[in-house]
Amino acid sequence: MSDSKDLTRRHFLGLAGQAGVAGFAARAIGFNIGLVELIHAEPTKTAVTPFSFAIITDSHLFSIPDHKFDRALEDAVAQVNALSPAPDFVVYTGDIAQNGREDQLVKGQKILSKLKVPLKVIPGEHDWYLDLGKTWNGLFGKETWSFDHKGVHLIGLNSILVKDFWTGANMTPVQRMGVMEMLESPIAGPWGVRDAQLEFLRKDVAKLSPSTAVVIFTHSPLWDYYPRWNFQTQDAPEIREILGKFDHVVSLHGHVHQTIYNKFANFSSAGALSTSWPWPYPPVALDYPGSQMNQADPANTKDGMGTQHVNLGAAGGVVTYDPFANSLTPFLKDGLKV
């Protein structure tokens, strides 16, 4: 790519990014400044061929036969298969299983095998800590990956790695898993991707042009949303620094079981609806409170859950939430620009 083309694209993306933030803020307080018109008025050349992909996450399958979460994941697969146009692929962002048991992971793999498009998977803590990823790796392959698709570089990392708290405490694998299952457990400490994956990331993006559009998938958010519930990734600052050279990075994550958006400079982040249960919003002030969905109705077993799909193009992307029930505010129904 020539320098002049790079400059044109970078200028455009910078403008589009500013317009996106302004438009987001404007819409959050109830008016529209014509964001779409502003973006489309700026001519650009791009290497990105528009496409879409879907995200399914946090199914938390139990070993109990015919559990309601099995049916929820089946519904999610059916919902994604019914998308038109069909997504190019699906990314599953962690927590297929509830207790990391082989039967739970196998059950999830079986349900997910009904997807009509290719699947990429990263692990969550519920998948991992019974046998430290042995079964998961056997079923889904490496947890760290990257690939290029239609001009976009996509990266998957395992963000739920913690320091060894179990050996010194003589914990059994089941006890270790029990510690990791509890959202507000203090024992395990904060999660991260750790040095080996940071090194992978450095090497992976070293030769990419700053104009390359990058999408990164992790289970936990790459910002300090609410560390008490591990709504964070300890080495997210290093990840954001490594990816800081790019004009536009989209971070997509599971774990939080809710719609959520944040933005840091070139880095847009969005959370995903789970298929299992919704979590309340933690007690923190958000820069983009409009990205919160409605408080879920506990009497509606599908409220606050669902899937999502992402449209990527020259001017960035839009995350569209596809809830099982009517869980979205009018603002969210337009999708989140990332």
Next chain:
Amino acid sequence: MKTMSHSKKIYLGAGAALLGSLGTVAIFARAPFTDAQIAQQSQELLEVVNKGRDLWHGSNPSMSNNGLACGNCHPDAAASNPQTFPKWVPQLNAVAPMREMINWCIVHPQGGTALDVASADMVALEAYAVYLYRGEKIQPGYTVPTPPIPVKSGVGYPYKASGIGVDK
């Protein structure tokens, strides 16, 4: 000039003495709790709170037939707003105490067997949630903030009743 009869004087005298004695009783009903007594009472409460925390996270199998516990949807008792009960509960179509809402969750999302509302387990569940929310404002969907503290592995949150992560 009328004079008070002897018997009336006796009644009035007795009444004044009774009132005086009641006042004394009201002021000095008991001696203030000693530090040791307060510590013992606090410990009793925190033991119940800790039991409630374990129940909240699934320690009583009868409360669920699908693996779900209160903590799945309500970590740190989030969005349970215990300080707002009794209140109108749409699921029950009535003004109800928190224990009735807890039983609704046990029976419906968790598919378990309702607890006796006067049981020790129910008291413990309520104690855990109320303890987390003591003094907190009433706000729909509100979750009590729980600041981190230094722990061995970095920054974390205490498990035991030394604070349960919320004592400021």
